Amino acid sequence: xxxxxxxxxxxxxxxxxxxxxxxxxxxxxxxxxxxxxxxxxxxxxxxxxxxxxxxxxxxxxxxxxxxxxxxxxxxxxxxxxxxxxxxxxxxxxxxxxxxxxxxxxxxxxxxxxxxxxxxxxxxxxxxxxxxxxxxxxxxxxxxxxxxxxxxxxxxxxxxxxxxxxxxxxxxxxxxxxxxxxxxxxxxxxxxxxxxxxxxxxxxxxxxxxxxxxxxxxxxxxxxxxxxxxxxxx
Numbered sequence: 001x002x003x004x005x006x007x008x009x010x011x012x013x014x015x016x017x018x019x020x021x022x023x024x025x026x027x028x029x030x031x032x033x034x035x036x037x038x039x040x041x042x043x044x045x046x047x048x049x050x051x052x053x054x055x056x057x058x059x060x061x062x063x064x065x066x067x068x069x070x071x072x073x074x075x076x077x078x079x080x081x082x083x084x085x086x087x088x089x090x091x092x093x094x095x096x097x098x099x100x101x102x103x104x105x106x107x108x109x110x111x112x113x114x115x116x117x118x119x120x121x122x123x124x125x126x127x128x129x130x131x132x133x134x135x136x137x138x139x140x141x142x143x144x145x146x147x148x149x150x151x152x153x154x155x156x157x158x159x160x161x162x163x164x165x166x167x168x169x170x171x172x173x174x175x176x177x178x179x180x181x182x183x184x185x186x187x188x189x190x191x192x193x194x195x196x197x198x199x200x201x202x203x204x205x206x207x208x209x210x211x212x213x214x215x216x217x218x219x220x221x222x223x224x225x226x227x228x229x230x231x232x233x
Contacts, residue, residue: 001116002106002173002184003067003153004204005085005099008126010064010147012085013056013075014140024060027053028074039107041070064147064171069103076102089126092135096122113175113183123188123202131190131198145169148189156213157187158201160220162227167192182208185215191227199230 016022030043032050043054043062059075062068076082086099096119101112134141154172162168170189175182188202203219210218 001099001118001204002113002175002186003069003072004118004123004171004173004186004188005116006063006067006072007144007148007171007188008089008094008097008099009072009075009085010060010144011126011130011136012088013060013079014136014144015088016079017056018137018140022056022078024057025055026078027055028059028078029053030070030074034070034074036070036104036107039069039103041068042066043068044070060143061147064144065150065152067151067153067172069107073102073104092126092129094122094126094129097126110176110178110183118204120202120204123204124200127188127190127200127202131200145190154187154216156216157185157219158189158191158203158223160216161224162191166227177212180209182210182215185219187219191223193227193230197230199226201226 017024030047030050030052035044035050059071062071063075079085082099082102089097098117100115105112129135130141130144148169148171149167151170151172154170157172158170159168168189168191170187173184173186175184183206185205185208186203191199191201193199201223203222205215205218208215
């Protein structure tokens, strides 16, 4: 999954907010021990020495819009670990999903990323659920979709070849490229059609030797083909 897991994580956090276990206004401590040199984290870039309290609301926005890895790990720790998110998503009837590690684990052991997985059909099922029969409140559902609509990474994937102005609410995920092999280039999202219907699309590219542009183009081409078929008269 790589950062695709931040979508089910956000749904889990908001479920716990609605249950009264945590609050969006609660602050979590980003301490020196939480720093991970070299990891993608706008939060860490902003506070390189750490030592700051950050509201859960902002951590969710950072994780979803900017794919902030440290923000995601702080949220995972607050809810009780990956097993909590794994259990909640499965309780929604999503079977093809497994979350075992947070970002720190993936950073320290690259082989751990293969323990976090999601079947494309399960990703589409979760997207359809949040779109059509959300398990969280309308307010919180709107927050999730707004974050996905403002995602700053992966714009060349699902959105890459769609007509200008098409609304895409997505969550990409990417691994590093090591010795010419890229373990994961992913994107899942909802594409709003001209008539208001929403397409749910999930594409996962695993262990690819193609370059960055080629991998993004594969996802963009699949998305465009689906869009064209859905809008054909």
